[in-house]
Amino acid sequence: MKIIPAVDFHCDVLWKLLENDRLSFIDNPDLMLDVSLPRLQQADSILQIFAIYVSERSEKTMVPILRSIDLFHQKVLAAPGMRFVRSPEDVRNLRKDGVIGAMLSLEGADGLQGDMAMLRILFELGVRAAGLTWNNANWGADGVMEPRQGGLTAKGREFVAECNRLGILLDASHLSERSFWDVVDASGRPIIASHSNSREICNHPRNLSDDQIRALIAVDGLIGVTFVPQFVREGGRADMNDVLRHVERICGLGGGKQLVFGSDFDGIDTHVAGLSNPGELVNLKETLLKQYNAEQVQDFFAENALRFLTKHLPA
Numbered sequence: 001m002k003i004i005p006a007v008d009f010h011c012d013v014l015w016k017l018l019e020n021d022r023l024s025f026i027d028n029p030d031l032m033l034d035v036s037l038p039r040l041q042q043a044d045s046i047l048q049i050f051a052i053y054v055s056e057r058s059e060k061t062m063v064p065i066l067r068s069i070d071l072f073h074q075k076v077l078a079a080p081g082m083r084f085v086r087s088p089e090d091v092r093n094l095r096k097d098g099v100i101g102a103m104l105s106l107e108g109a110d111g112l113q114g115d116m117a118m119l120r121i122l123f124e125l126g127v128r129a130a131g132l133t134w135n136n137a138n139w140g141a142d143g144v145m146e147p148r149q150g151g152l153t154a155k156g157r158e159f160v161a162e163c164n165r166l167g168i169l170l171d172a173s174h175l176s177e178r179s180f181w182d183v184v185d186a187s188g189r190p191i192i193a194s195h196s197n198s199r200e201i202c203n204h205p206r207n208l209s210d211d212q213i214r215a216l217i218a219v220d221g222l223i224g225v226t227f228v229p230q231f232v233r234e235g236g237r238a239d240m241n242d243v244l245r246h247v248e249r250i251c252g253l254g255g256g257k258q259l260v261f262g263s264d265f266d267g268i269d270t271h272v273a274g275l276s277n278p279g280e281l282v283n284l285k286e287t288l289l290k291q292y293n294a295e296q297v298q299d300f301f302a303e304n305a306l307r308f309l310t311k312h313l314p315a
């Protein structure tokens, strides 16, 4: 099989490092991490996006966010062959230089407490994608598990506008449905859903309706098919063919050029059978190659993502 490089739009390894800073991204000796340098190498990874996620029980300030960025430098970028990605030029250079890119995203803006200066500082520190909420409600929006299912607040709209102005990509995964549509209305720039599947294939609130998927396609956004078993198949006993069904659904809606993967590795404690870490991505590549040609599979794994980021990251 020809080498197919891989881009992954979402992993939570920084959260695991934040919870336990003795873990090693470079060696991963006890295999405590799904995503590590050896496994990214095994995956022919060309770019991994690292989410800054702060758990619900942590303080809602900038401190754990900044600690996560420190760990990103100390543990991830310190690994040989890893390269910080912030601009279209960085993306173009990945292939040329044969390195693995690492980009920062923010999963939940609770710690910013509505202060746009904090958002601008995170941009200066290299954060290039952001979701307003995790599952819960905060100062900016309601997340998908908030019972009242509200949308954006005035501050949330300000956040969208400031992300647009700076060139931070807006991530709609985890938003309530109303917040999703508010972001679609408010944003003048493409939106991504970094780790969400099709709700028609697997009825889970974290997944996207066909209308939401069409909306992301219409704004030239991205849909990141995710490997969270409960989002892949109802009941959670999922295998590679179940992942394929989500790919087929999104392609059927015209999203063949908007489809990427957002594994959620290190954010999950059960896995799709045969897909428990980046080193096993080869299994998914083989499954997809039975249904799609090599060029299409290459689009899903890397080309769609790289084209999008080259076009939409700030220069």
Ligand SMILES: [Zn+2]
Pocket: 107, 174, 195, 264, 267
């Ligand atoms: Zn998530």
